Amino acid sequence: MSILVDERTSLVVQGITGNEGTFHTLRNRDYGTKVVAGVTPGKGGQDVEGIPVFDTVARAVAETGANTSMIFVPPRFAAEAILEAVDAGIGLVVCITEGIPVRDLANVRSYLEASGTRLVGPNCPGVISPGQANAGIIPGEICAPGTVGLVSRSGTLVYQIVHELTQRGIGQSTCVGMGGDPVHGIGFVEALELFQADAETELIVLTGEIGGDDEERAAAVIAERVTKPVVGYLAGFEAPPGKRMGHAGAIVTGSSGTAAAKAEALEAVGASVGRNPSQVADLVAERLG
Amino acid sequence: MDLYEHMGKDLFRAQGMQTPRGMVAFSGEDAADATRELGGRSVVKIQVQIGGRGKGGGVELCDSPEAAATAADRMIGTAFRGFAVSRVLVEELLPIAREFYTSLLLDRSRGDYLAMMTAEGGVDIEELARTRPETLRRIHIDPLLGLRSYHVRELVGTLPVEAWEGAGEVFRKMYELVVERDATLVEINPLVLLEDDRVVALDAKVTIDDNALWRQADIAALADQFPIDEVEARAKEQGLQYVKLDGAVGIIGNGAGLVMSTLDVVAQAGARAANFLDVGGGASADQMATSLEVVLSDPAVRVVLVNIFGGITRCDLVAQGILEALERVDARVPIVVRLDGTNAEDGRRILSDAAHPRIVPVANMLQAAEEAADLAGAEP
Numbered sequence: 001m002s003i004l005v006d007e008r009t010s011l012v013v014q015g016i017t018g019n020e021g022t023f024h025t026l027r028n029r030d031y032g033t034k035v036v037a038g039v040t041p042g043k044g045g046q047d048v049e050g051i052p053v054f055d056t057v058a059r060a061v062a063e064t065g066a067n068t069s070m071i072f073v074p075p076r077f078a079a080e081a082i083l084e085a086v087d088a089g090i091g092l093v094v095c096i097t098e099g100i101p102v103r104d105l106a107n108v109r110s111y112l113e114a115s116g117t118r119l120v121g122p123n124c125p126g127v128i129s130p131g132q133a134n135a136g137i138i139p140g141e142i143c144a145p146g147t148v149g150l151v152s153r154s155g156t157l158v159y160q161i162v163h164e165l166t167q168r169g170i171g172q173s174t175c176v177g178m179g180g181d182p183v184h185g186i187g188f189v190e191a192l193e194l195f196q197a198d199a200e201t202e203l204i205v206l207t208g209e210i211g212g213d214d215e216e217r218a219a220a221v222i223a224e225r226v227t228k229p230v231v232g233y234l235a236g237f238e239a240p241p242g243k244r245m246g247h248a249g250a251i252v253t254g255s256s257g258t259a260a261a262k263a264e265a266l267e268a269v270g271a272s273v274g275r276n277p278s279q280v281a282d283l284v285a286e287r288l289g
Numbered sequence: 290m291d292l293y294e295h296m297g298k299d300l301f302r303a304q305g306m307q308t309p310r311g312m313v314a315f316s317g318e319d320a321a322d323a324t325r326e327l328g329g330r331s332v333v334k335i336q337v338q339i340g341g342r343g344k345g346g347g348v349e350l351c352d353s354p355e356a357a358a359t360a361a362d363r364m365i366g367t368a369f370r371g372f373a374v375s376r377v378l379v380e381e382l383l384p385i386a387r388e389f390y391t392s393l394l395l396d397r398s399r400g401d402y403l404a405m406m407t408a409e410g411g412v413d414i415e416e417l418a419r420t421r422p423e424t425l426r427r428i429h430i431d432p433l434l435g436l437r438s439y440h441v442r443e444l445v446g447t448l449p450v451e452a453w454e455g456a457g458e459v460f461r462k463m464y465e466l467v468v469e470r471d472a473t474l475v476e477i478n479p480l481v482l483l484e485d486d487r488v489v490a491l492d493a494k495v496t497i498d499d500n501a502l503w504r505q506a507d508i509a510a511l512a513d514q515f516p517i518d519e520v521e522a523r524a525k526e527q528g529l530q531y532v533k534l535d536g537a538v539g540i541i542g543n544g545a546g547l548v549m550s551t552l553d554v555v556a557q558a559g560a561r562a563a564n565f566l567d568v569g570g571g572a573s574a575d576q577m578a579t580s581l582e583v584v585l586s587d588p589a590v591r592v593v594l595v596n597i598f599g600g601i602t603r604c605d606l607v608a609q610g611i612l613e614a615l616e617r618v619d620a621r622v623p624i625v626v627r628l629d630g631t632n633a634e635d636g637r638r639i640l641s642d643a644a645h646p647r648i649v650p651v652a653n654m655l656q657a658a659e660e661a662a663d664l665a666g667a668e669p
Contacts, residue, residue, distance in 0.1 A: 101501035109400035154546020246545025
């Protein structure tokens with residue numbers, strides 16, 4: 001097993017004909033992901049290396065039975081692309097696009113709550129269940145199938161930590177890049193619940209950073225209902241208050257959202273928190289025994 | 290983007306809200322002229338992108354044009370809590386009956402908007418929320434449902450009845466700023482009730498979503514007015530994510546999380562980072578050359594740490610990119626390069642074969658941080 005994506009995933013790519021869209025679609029297909037359709041308005045009827053392109057997500061779903069969408073459309077149109085996928089009955093939407101206005105995302109999130117659709121991202125590297133399916137841009141080569149579930153706000157820290165785990169012979173059930181925006185889809189809380197319920201996952205790695213209170217809320221959930229061991233990592237101890245560190249959501253506001261407070265919250269509920277990515281991998285190896 | 294108070298008030302007035310009459314002044318002379326025009330008395334307020342001006346000596350009541358000139362001269366050209374002061378706002382004094390507080394902001398954990406109002410004016414709102422939460426009305430507004438009359442009634446219900454109409458109107462305009470102008474924070478502290486029952490915004494703290502500036506062109510154009518570090522300006526021109534910090538180790542990495550993590554491990558090794566710089570996904574020769582130029586233009590930099598994790602980008606290509614970049618850029622300090630991930634061994638071999646006198650190749654992030662900290666400590 002795994003969470004969110006697996007061999008039953010049947011992927012439609014919104015923005016398939018753009019450079020990045022085409023590149024990652026083909027990579028994901030090469031990895032073994034079932035990519036069944038693409039959507040680019042006005043290009044319905046064409047194909048990308050044999051993958052049929054449709055004008056709307058609804059058409060793509062009707063013709064191919066796609067159940068998961070991966071979005072590469074530009075930020076001005078990305079919020080609408082998510083809504084289109086929701087209305088077409090897509091179960092999981094993975095939005096890679098960075099730079100979507102937060103008001104548009106607030107609207108999307110409010111609409112999502114009344115639907116059965118889950119959103120990963122935006123501004124994220126997507127989701128991979130090694131050996132099964134890749135819906136995003138996480139390089140499959142650095143992953144290996146196994147029992148560690150990983151969820152991260154940062155994309156490159158997913159790569160770094162996964163790479164260190166794989167090098168130590170530790171595989172992953174699913175890696176989720178939840179994204180660096182202040183308003184986002186699936187967060188630590190939902191990922192923890194999914195990993196806790198997943199029979200294959202033995203240990204959960206949670207990679208946070210400055211800004212917001214996702215990590216503090218994760219700590220509350222760990223205390224209440226996560227029995228599997230959790231290893232944490234926080235980036236941004238050196239970030240000065242009031243400065244945005246690359247990600248739209250990575251900012252210390254006044255005295256709230258600091259890395260130190262988040263590390264403390266996680267440690268208080270029994271998570272082991274590493275001081276750097278290598279130490280995180282060491283702690284995982286230790287706790288798996 | 291955090292706006293100056295006077296910019297926030299321009300948005301308020303465009304939306305139909307009442308603010309005191311006032312002018313922006315760039316010198317003591319300007320401030321004296323403005324005060325004369327306002328009838329001989331004024332309040333002079335420092336314009337900076339940070340709060341806490343009242344307590345920090347950033348606001349002064351002036352009884353004469355001369356006093357306003359003195360106050361403005363004292364403020365302009367200094368730094369207020371680390372922010373350079375280029376201008377003050379000179380405003381009329383109003384007959385105030387009561388002071389309140391109101392704010393509307395994006396609640397990032399819920400993905401909706403949080404509205405607050407209290408009849409306690411001129412307060413530290415976080416302190417009030419802690420010590421006397423019952424005096425603070427808080428409601429959440431679903432962005433799809435939008436602002437409803439009952440929201441407004443609930444908020445203003447905590448104010449004296451003579452302020453209900455005026456404060457309600459102010460709050461509707463604040464919500465318009467969220468919807469029409471992409472504000473993520475609108476705070477008025479204090480919002481005042483005048484003796485003639487008018488409700489006026491005495492202050493304005495407004496933040497606009499950076500991701501939405503493409504559809505708020507007039508607000509985006511205001512960015513030129515904020516003081517910016519010379520190196521930061523250069524980075525911004527090149528489209529790089531750069532933040533100036535105060536250490537000696539220049540940092541270049543790919544991905545915001547990895548760069549933040551690099552700052553942390555450098556600190557753990559006993560040195561301080563000179564900057565945050567995310568070179569982005571590809572880390573091509575062009576991007577690398579531009580990044581090196583930007584980082585090296587900071588005179589405080591005594592060593593550069595390049596930390597690249599090759600995912601989709603192959604490390605052999607990154608290594609070639611670094612060497613190409615160094616043909617174009619004069620590397621005045623050592624450059625510690627850590628390559629890991631896809632084809633990392635090839636990349637490291639390319640670097641060691643090139644034997645560039647400035648490049649110090651290392652195998653992992655911790656070793657890179659220690660090497661950089663050592664070199665930063667050594668005499669240049």
